[in-house]
């Protein structure tokens with residue numbers, strides 16, 4: 001097979017005026033216009049509003065390319081486009097080649113008759129997706145509503161494009177267009193392989209791998225198919241018809257090394273190469289079994305994942321596209337985010353239905369890092385049409401994505417959509433005429449998506465919607481903690497206290513979240529120094545939840561003394577977020593095996609904004625992400641006040657028992673230990689145990705005067721945790737004087753901060769403004785007499801940035817709870 005890569009330099013033409021600028025492919029309109037100085041940065045200030053016109057225009061991408069007589073001599077020649085976003089008309093040398101209307105489909109057009117030897121021109125005209133959606137809305141016999149957000153492009157649910165491009169409650173409205181993913185010409189007179197995928201059969205000491213190669217033959221005939229797996233090659237001759245074929249080959253891997261999720265073992269990957277008629281496709285596969293366990297039990301319907309026969313407690317977050325501008329979604333950015341997820345002991349991310357089927361890089365990295373993927377199909381928070389054209393388009397999309405992605409060992413589950421089942425009750429139209437919309441829903445979700453996935457990937461289960469009570473259950477599972485997965489949003493959207501997290505016992509909580517502000521440096525970059533106030537217009541512009549700032553502020557008043565000054569406000573918002581999610585996850589982890597998964601909303605951001613993310617747009621960790629590294633640790637030590645008692649629990653996710661010693665000390669706010677006990681700990685693999693239960697009154701007569709400091713010593717690590725007996729605001733904390741000394745890391749490229757205090761200090765947080773990097777720990781309790789050394793690794797994954805000690809000292813600031821008020 002021969003190819004001509006068409007990535008690289010193109011020109012972008014604004015059709016209405018003929019004005020043009022350079023554009024990089026793969027890329028998008030907005031990135032090209034920004035690079036050319038035609039628009040201002042939509043992430044700064046309120047510029048987003050000033051670029052809305054871009055999405056309402058038509059744009060043409062255009063370039064020239066050369067074709068050799070050799071290439072032209074091949075029997076079949078096609079144009080292959082991995083992602084055209086979205087409503088596109090393609091022409092070569094002035095002749096129409098085809099049209100596209102779904103950004104999630106790989107488009108292929110026969111182009112042999114349009115090409116000539118020497119110079120050729122290709123043009124791809126992108127019609128405004130927003131206008132196409134409006135036209136479509138007018139054609140529909142009845143309205144198909146979707147969720148509404150502050151800055152938004154309407155009717156996004158009528159076009160097959162990344163749904164959050166149209167604006168979300170954390171994202172800008174940037175209706176980008178463009179050629180994303182690979183674009184190339186291919187030519188062959190033999191065979192083109194379209195998809196390679198495998199099925200595994202595990203037995204003692206061996207794994208049988210059946211390889212399928214979907215291919216298109218230019219000519220009928222006998223061909224040799226060769227597959228190499230783990231260095232061993234098997235061949236056979238097959239007879240192929242002209243057009244579509246699916247030959248298969250059987251291979252065996254002796255003594256396979258199995259793939260494990262992060263925290264459970266290694267992630268060995270095997271190289272697989274398949275060749276037919278000179279076309280070779282290579283990939284890496286992982287050998288493992290993965291099952292979704294849905295069992296009717298005393299509580300309802302269980303939901304857990306079992307990998308290689310081991311029940312996995314799924315720990316992770318929800319993933320949204322890592323940038324609102326597709327051109328910036330680089331492998332390096334994905335690598336940084338996914339490394340951060342793995343560093344916080346995550347073993348699952350949910351690729352959420354309002355985003356995209358991610359790039360190959362994303363799944364390759366998840367394979368390498370042991371991060372299982374819960375893969376939604378790209379439908380979210382809306383009702384969708386079930387016109388024949390729409391269903392046909394979705395069918396094509398799902399069939400393509402299933403075959404593209406099904407070989408990734410990380411991919412654990414296909415899910416029909418995000419919250420569309422629940423959305424049936426959101427809109428007046430669907431409440432008034434539920435039957436009509438349920439039929440639409442079912443035609444699309446079971447009739448097309450579920451059926452196509454069953455067929456294209458029989459190795460994985462299909463989960464109808466997140467949340468849901470399973471296939472065939474059409475109730476709104478939003479608040480049902482007995483069956484399947486739930487989204488628990490009462491603490492944010494309904495303003496319930498953090499303790500409400502303890503009132504539900506989810507089987508699997510696939511969404512729950514709490515907002516915070518991004519760091520001061522992020523805020524300064526979009527708001528400027530003159531708007532450092534939560535309700536300044538530019539700050540409100542970067543807060544897409546209409547009540548977001550009010551919810552954050554109101555919650556402060558429940559737990560904390562009201563913070564003074566903007567910097568304290570921002571810091572406390574991050575402490576509060578970390579506390580909210582920690583409250584939920586510590587509790588739900590201790591409920592295992594009733595609960596077997598927690599995925600908080602959300603890991604990342606698409607632009608700099610106040611949101612539920614634990615990692616802000618730049619890749620910088622919020623305090624929640626540091627907290628996640630502790631509350632998602634394989635062995636968790638947690639204290640809970642339950643009624644008039646205090647319970648101390650340990651949760652062990654490991655495949656081996658956890659043994660160690662625990663010390664529980666009641667300390668007053670001057671740092672004096674009032675009571676102390678120490679006891680051995682032994683927790684069997686994959687279980688939770690209550691270690692001690694004490695009457696609160698026996699620990700402390702006045703809950704406002706002290707706190708519980710927990711320390712767990714195991715062979716390989718020491719873990720500490722703290723528990724307050726009442727709200728922080730009720731406690732008279734001592735104005736602790738935290739001292740920091742910055743020292744160079746012996747030998748390494750890191751820096752160490754040595755911390756001491758003269759009184760207990762809570763949520764002690766270090767920040768090195770403007771210096772990318774991560775601290776070894778953050779947002780922790782510091783007590784007198786126990787100094788801490790906290791390492792700082794500069795650079796965001798792989799970057800060589802290395803500050804001098806003087807620069808670091810200048811950038812370093814330290815905050816703790818008592819600092820936020822006088």
Ligand code: BMA
Pocket residue numbers: 168169170354381418419487511601
């Ligand atoms: C969830 C998600 C998103 C949304 C988030 C915060 O339910 O599915 O649609 O951004 O809530 O409101």
